[in-house]
Each structure stands twice: as C-alpha cells, then as structure tokens.
Amino acid sequence: MNKKRSVDQDTRRRRALMVFQILIYGYLLALFLIQLHMYSVRDW
Amino acid sequence: MTTSALSLPNLSNAYDDHQEKSRQAQRRADRWLMSGTIVMGTLILGLIGFPLFLRGLVLQVRAQRAGLAVRPMVCTLLGYLVIIDSALNSIGWSLDMVAHHTLINRTILTAWGNMVDGGYFWHYNELWIGGSGAPGEKAWEIALIPVVFCMRLAAAIGFLQMKRWGHQWLIVTCWFGVIIWVGYVANMTVFADVRFTNVVFPVIGWWIYDIFYITPFLAIPYLHTVNREIFSD
Numbered sequence: 001m002n003k004k005r006s007v008d009q010d011t012r013r014r015r016a017l018m019v020f021q022i023l024i025y026g027y028l029l030a031l032f033l034i035q036l037h038m039y040s041v042r043d044w
Numbered sequence: 045m046t047t048s049a050l051s052l053p054n055l056s057n058a059y060d061d062h063q064e065k066s067r068q069a070q071r072r073a074d075r076w077l078m079s080g081t082i083v084m085g086t087l088i089l090g091l092i093g094f095p096l097f098l099r100g101l102v103l104q105v106r107a108q109r110a111g112l113a114v115r116p117m118v119c120t121l122l123g124y125l126v127i128i129d130s131a132l133n134s135i136g137w138s139l140d141m142v143a144h145h146t147l148i149n150r151t152i153l154t155a156w157g158n159m160v161d162g163g164y165f166w167h168y169n170e171l172w173i174g175g176s177g178a179p180g181e182k183a184w185e186i187a188l189i190p191v192v193f194c195m196r197l198a199a200a201i202g203f204l205q206m207k208r209w210g211h212q213w214l215i216v217t218c219w220f221g222v223i224i225w226v227g228y229v230a231n232m233t234v235f236a237d238v239r240f241t242n243v244v245f246p247v248i249g250w251w252i253y254d255i256f257y258i259t260p261f262l263a264i265p266y267l268h269t270v271n272r273e274i275f276s277d
Binding site: 010013014017020021024025027028031032034035036038039042044 | 222225226229230232233236237240241242243246247248251258261264265268269
C-alpha cells in the first residue's frame with residue numbers, strides 16, 4: 001500500500017516536472033519567436 | 045582470514061582509514077575545481093581556469109574509480125556550474141552598477157552592447173545612477189545581485205558540501221531562476237526596440253550569448269527527484 005503510494009507520488013512528481021519543463025521552454029521559445037518576427041518586420 | 049583480523053578494532057580502523065583517504069581525495073579534487081571555478085568566474089580569464097577545472101574533474105573521477113567515498117559527479121558538476129553562473133552574472137552586472145564609469149567597463153560593456161544588446165549602448169551612463177539606461181535593467185541588477193546571486197552562491201557551496209540546507213536552498217534559488225528568466229526575457233521583448241535597434245547581431249546574437257545563463261531550469265528536475273538522504277543535516 002505504502003509502496004504503491006510512493007510510486008504514484010514519484011510518477012506524479014515526474015509528470016509535473018515534465019509539464020513544467022514544457023511550459024517554461026515553450027514560453028522561452030515563444031518569446032524568441034516573437035523577437036524573431038519583430039526582427040523580420042522592423043528596421044533594426 | 046584469522047579471527048583477530050575481523051575483530052572490531054580492525055574493522056573500525058579500516059573504515060576510518062577509508063574515510064580519511066576519501067576526505068583527502070575530495071579535498072584535493074576540490075582545490076583544483078574551486079581554483080578553476082574562481083578563475084573562470086572572472087570572465088576574462090575563463091580560458092585559463094578551464095584546464096584547472098578539468099584537472100580537478102580528472103582527480104574526482106580517479107577517486108571515484110578507486111572506490112573512495114567522494115561526492116557524486118552530477119552534484120559536483122551542478123554545484124560548480126551554479127557557482128560559475130552566479131559569479132558571471134554578478135561580475136557583469138556589478139561592473140555596470142558600481143563601476144560604470146571605469147575605462148575598462150565603458151570599453152567592454154558598450155562594445156558588447158553594440159554587438160548584441162542595445163540596452164548597454166543606448167544612452168549608456170546617462171541615468172542618475174549610471175550604467176545601462178535600458179528600461180528596467182537597473183531594477184533587475186539591484187534585486188538580483190544582492191539577493192539571488194549571493195544566495196545562490198552560498199547554496200551552491202552548501203550543496204557541494206552535501207548539506208541538506210544546500211540542497212534545499214539550491215531548489216529555492218533555481219526557482220528564483222525561473223522568475224528571473226520569465227521576467228527578464230519579457231522585458232527584452234517588451235523593450236525590443238531599445239535593445240535591438242542598430243546592433244550588429246540583433247535577437248540571435250543575444251540568445252546565443254545568454255542561452256548559457258538560462259541553466260537554472262535544467263537542475264530543477266534533478267533536485268526534486270534526487271534521494272534526499274545523501275545530504276546530511
């Protein structure tokens with residue numbers, strides 16, 4: 001029972017970390033792409 | 045093996061001997077690793093520090109292969125990476141905050157600004173506080189150097205000593221890293237016209253240079269899943 005709970009907790013933790021990584025790198029990539037778009041349309 | 049060879053005092057001596065050898069090997073490797081890290085943390089002397097650091101890594105691997113009880117390699121790399129990250133961030137921003145009128149700073153930072161980040165070129169040294177005139181930049185410097193990077197440096201040292209508080213505070217400061225980069229990149233994008241107008245390598249140059257600094261996130265999954273029992277109270 002305890003072992004099952006700890007496995008569940010570990011799985012949930014790993015899943016949460018994956019979601020976090022996708023969100024944070026997704027955010028950075030999105031802002032990079034926004035900057036690239038601005039670079040293409042502005043006279044920098 | 046005779047009975048006397050297995051007696052308690054002999055076992056205890058063997059254990060103490062192993063512990064002492066491990067401690068010495070770790071200290072020897074750390075001397076090289078720390079020297080290399082300090083030299084690399086100066087930025088300008090980075091290439092000199094790198095071989096010193098590598099020598100420390102070789103000693104660490106040898107000690108591990110010899111079966112000595114030394115720090116895990118991933119902790120070693122992570123701890124020293126955080127120290128270098130804190131040092132490099134601190135030195136650049138400290139120069140901009142308190143040494144903005146020195147010749148070396150006006151030469152290096154504005155040249156860098158001209159190449160990739162107009163925030164360090166546009167109206168440089170024209171604010172009452174001096175240094176970068178980019179919107180928001182000074183607020184980041186004031187908030188992050190004394191609070192985050194000092195805390196991060198202390199946490200990394202505790203982490204390298206395998207202390208529980210070092211592990212906990214490294215987690216805290218890695219999450220600070222998320223706040224820093226979410227905010228700072230948003231600032232770069234909102235004021236992109238200030239940052240990238242008339243610079244030599246707009247956008248791509250800045251990202252190539254700064255991608256190294258966006259490392260705190262990499263450590264978060266490891267820090268949250270590592271066995272906490274390896275850190276001592």
